[in-house]
Amino acid sequence: MGPLGVPQRFRPWKDHPVPGSSASSPVGLHRVLEPSGVLPQAAYRLDTRAAIWPDEVRVRVERLNLDAASFRQLFDKHRGDGSRIRAEVLEIVRSRGKMHNPVTGSGGMLVGVVEEVGPQSRLGLAVGDEIATLISLTLTPLVIEDDLREWDGLSEQVPCDGYAILFGRSIAAHLPRDLPARLALAVMDVCGAPALTARVVRQYVDAGRPPAVAVLGGAGKSGSMALAAARRAGARTTVGVVPFDHEAETLRASGLADRVALADARDPVQLAESVEEALDGASADITIVCVDVPGCEHGAILATADGGTVVFFSMATSFATAALGAEGLAADVTMLVGNGYAPGHADFALDVLREVPGVRALFEGRLAAEGRA
Amino acid sequence: MGPLGVPQRFRPWKDHPVPGSSASSPVGLHRVLEPSGVLPQAAYRLDTRAAIWPDEVRVRVERLNLDAASFRQLFDKHRGDGSRIRAEVLEIVRSRGKMHNPVTGSGGMLVGVVEEVGPQSRLGLAVGDEIATLISLTLTPLVIEDDLREWDGLSEQVPCDGYAILFGRSIAAHLPRDLPARLALAVMDVCGAPALTARVVRQYVDAGRPPAVAVLGGAGKSGSMALAAARRAGARTTVGVVPFDHEAETLRASGLADRVALADARDPVQLAESVEEALDGASADITIVCVDVPGCEHGAILATADGGTVVFFSMATSFATAALGAEGLAADVTMLVGNGYAPGHADFALDVLREVPGVRALFEGRLAAEGRA
Numbered sequence: 001m002g003p004l005g006v007p008q009r010f011r012p013w014k015d016h017p018v019p020g021s022s023a024s025s026p027v028g029l030h031r032v033l034e035p036s037g038v039l040p041q042a043a044y045r046l047d048t049r050a051a052i053w054p055d056e057v058r059v060r061v062e063r064l065n066l067d068a069a070s071f072r073q074l075f076d077k078h079r080g081d082g083s084r085i086r087a088e089v090l091e092i093v094r095s096r097g098k099m100h101n102p103v104t105g106s107g108g109m110l111v112g113v114v115e116e117v118g119p120q121s122r123l124g125l126a127v128g129d130e131i132a133t134l135i136s137l138t139l140t141p142l143v144i145e146d147d148l149r150e151w152d153g154l155s156e157q158v159p160c161d162g163y164a165i166l167f168g169r170s171i172a173a174h175l176p177r178d179l180p181a182r183l184a185l186a187v188m189d190v191c192g193a194p195a196l197t198a199r200v201v202r203q204y205v206d207a208g209r210p211p212a213v214a215v216l217g218g219a220g221k222s223g224s225m226a227l228a229a230a231r232r233a234g235a236r237t238t239v240g241v242v243p244f245d246h247e248a249e250t251l252r253a254s255g256l257a258d259r260v261a262l263a264d265a266r267d268p269v270q271l272a273e274s275v276e277e278a279l280d281g282a283s284a285d286i287t288i289v290c291v292d293v294p295g296c297e298h299g300a301i302l303a304t305a306d307g308g309t310v311v312f313f314s315m316a317t318s319f320a321t322a323a324l325g326a327e328g329l330a331a332d333v334t335m336l337v338g339n340g341y342a343p344g345h346a347d348f349a350l351d352v353l354r355e356v357p358g359v360r361a362l363f364e365g366r367l368a369a370e371g372r373a
Numbered sequence: 374m375g376p377l378g379v380p381q382r383f384r385p386w387k388d389h390p391v392p393g394s395s396a397s398s399p400v401g402l403h404r405v406l407e408p409s410g411v412l413p414q415a416a417y418r419l420d421t422r423a424a425i426w427p428d429e430v431r432v433r434v435e436r437l438n439l440d441a442a443s444f445r446q447l448f449d450k451h452r453g454d455g456s457r458i459r460a461e462v463l464e465i466v467r468s469r470g471k472m473h474n475p476v477t478g479s480g481g482m483l484v485g486v487v488e489e490v491g492p493q494s495r496l497g498l499a500v501g502d503e504i505a506t507l508i509s510l511t512l513t514p515l516v517i518e519d520d521l522r523e524w525d526g527l528s529e530q531v532p533c534d535g536y537a538i539l540f541g542r543s544i545a546a547h548l549p550r551d552l553p554a555r556l557a558l559a560v561m562d563v564c565g566a567p568a569l570t571a572r573v574v575r576q577y578v579d580a581g582r583p584p585a586v587a588v589l590g591g592a593g594k595s596g597s598m599a600l601a602a603a604r605r606a607g608a609r610t611t612v613g614v615v616p617f618d619h620e621a622e623t624l625r626a627s628g629l630a631d632r633v634a635l636a637d638a639r640d641p642v643q644l645a646e647s648v649e650e651a652l653d654g655a656s657a658d659i660t661i662v663c664v665d666v667p668g669c670e671h672g673a674i675l676a677t678a679d680g681g682t683v684v685f686f687s688m689a690t691s692f693a694t695a696a697l698g699a700e701g702l703a704a705d706v707t708m709l710v711g712n713g714y715a716p717g718h719a720d721f722a723l724d725v726l727r728e729v730p731g732v733r734a735l736f737e738g739r740l741a742a743e744g745r746a
Binding site for chain 2 (some may be wrong): 027029037038039040042043091105106107129134135136138139169170171192266267268269295298302306312315317318319320322323324325326328329330331332333334335336337338339340341342343
């Protein structure tokens with residue numbers, strides 16, 4: 001009997017079968033060391049043995065791309081001290097068997113080369129393929145073997161030598177040949193945002209009500225993608241909201257938003273007023289939150305029209321703040337948890353990058369700035 | 374200039390105008406003491422002065438109804454010691470000026486009698502009206518004046534003498550005359566769940582695909598309401614999921630669910646299998662999470678069919694766990710934050726209670742059990 005007195009019927013991962021046996025789980029339950037009975041993302045610690053189960057794939061890791069919220073938290077905690085940031089990343093991966101920031105709960109993704117493919121793997125990968133993982137590092141068994149010597153601890157993109165394990169149902173994408181790896185990786189890292197944005201906008205368009213879309217953090221990576229996706233999907237108008245003058249200039253130059261508004265997304269009244277001003281007195285039908293700082297829930301709700309939709313992509317979102325905030329404001333808005341997965345999301349995002357010069361310029365600018373930092 | 378270098382244009386609440394002046398905000402910004410610039414729900418501390426602004430209403434409080442997640446946290450922390458639970462509630466309200474549990478981030482609601490109505494109030498209330506607040510206690514200025522002497526600290530319903538303040542845009546409902554106050558209060562406390570459940574089910578029905586709906590925690594208050602609402606809205610079939618045999622019996626006796634499944638919602642594989650078994654091999658089109666314990670996100674996602682919808686009503690939901698969980702499982706599901714507000718939600722829930730004997734029996738049973746506890 002389980003902890004709540006219910007019968008335990010199916011617990012294959014409890015036995016931790018040795019590699020070579022066929023008792024693996026497509027979602028990686030067999031790699032969970034503690035606590036037992038949870039999925040790999042909820043686990044404290046994963047089994048990182050290099051030998052693979054028959055449906056697994058082992059990847060030689062070349063680069064990690066840390067989630068923006070996670071990197072920001074580490075950067076702030078260590079006040080920009082790169083060697084301390086690096087030491088903490090190493091310690092997290094060593095103790096948990098995965099890059100899972102315990103404060104933000106987020107991870108990132110990785111790029112590497114396929115090293116071994118189990119005979120029962122259905123991921124369509126072959127040894128030598130250059131791939132990026134499209135599942136979070138928070139559930140990917142990972143071993144770092146070079147102490148991150150090539151990384152200064154000061155950028156989200158982390159050169160790395162080590163290995164990672166993909167499960168039967170993991171998702172990986174081949175790196176496109178027409179784009180630099182760093183650029184493709186940065187795009188795929190945020191590819192859930194444009195896919196879901198486009199889907200929500202299309203629902204309004206299909207209902208005969210092309211929406212006004214506000215994107216908070218419109219000059220960022222997921223934000224710029226969301227703006228471009230909203231326009232492609234038929235938004236009536238788009239507003240990019242940014243907190244700084246220099247970001248407003250960048251966003252204006254990119255041409256990605258019909259209007260650019262200046263506001264601190266953590267200041268609900270200021271934010272709502274800025275969006276209203278940009279929309280000539282109306283509120284947004286759809287508000288997309290791509291700002292990786294806590295405290296943007298109330299502003300997003302207040303900036304959205306009754307009957308509208310808020311999509312939260314920021315990992316800094318608080319569920320209770322959003323739920324109780326809408327209730328407290330008597331706001332009849334639909335609030336979506338930004339799902340990082342949708343079928344075809346990576347290809348969709350790469351297409352947006354290829355076809356929208358403003359997005360590509362913005363991504364390249366960000367990567368160049370990171371390279372200089 | 375504000376903290377992020379953006380201009381501050383509209384900060385009426387910074388001055389804390391004295392009552393009698395007209396500078397109040399409909400969402401209560403003028404009652405925020407710290408930190409400034411946030412909405413009352415996000416505030417650490419509220420101004421609880423008894424004198425009202427012209428658009429406010431003061432209510433003589435008779436009873437608090439603590440949010441289930443909040444009460445459970447306090448109960449567990451103090452190991453069921455009622456006097457300690459009471460002491461902590463008093464301390465929270467004294468220090469914050471509102472009943473806002475700092476751990477769960479949740480509050481509850483209250484019942485009372487209107488004591489004074491500002492000349493500019495548009496809430497439609499008159500002195501002497503018996504009302505319940507439909508906004509959270511986490512944003513309601515509250516003063517307790519009887520040290521909660523009448524409460525043993527062991528139930529969510531708290532007899533109380535004191536006063537509370539409603540803002541210009543707060544929501545309050547008259548207590549129905551045909552129902553006992555405790556019963557009406559318990560219904561209104563969860564009235565967001567049936568309203569949103571019905572709305573989501575109707576979207577599937579309107580699209581010609583009457584859905585199979587699974588409700589986790591189907592024998593609870595919000596869960597039983599959600600089951601009844603799903604059926605009324607045209608669900609093809611409903612499954613109530615509960616962790617204990619005695620709850621399964623209660624739920625079966627109520628007749629609220631077409632099928633009853635036994636599973637611990639925190640065990641993803643067990644939960645998904647139970648739902649599948651109840652649905653003859655299919656997954657749920659819509660999964661409603663009404664279980665007030667952490668760790669139900671992965672199970673809810675795994676129990677839901679591709680293209681389906683998960684609605685999270687539990688305040689114990691982790692945003693990051695839901696977002697990354699769906700991504701990690703490559704699950705194409707729409708995930709909604711359960712908004713506690715929808716137009717007409719209180720009347721809708723009261724109608725469900727009046728018209729569905731199984732719901733009323735279940736609520737009355739719960740209240741009787743609380744009375745005995």
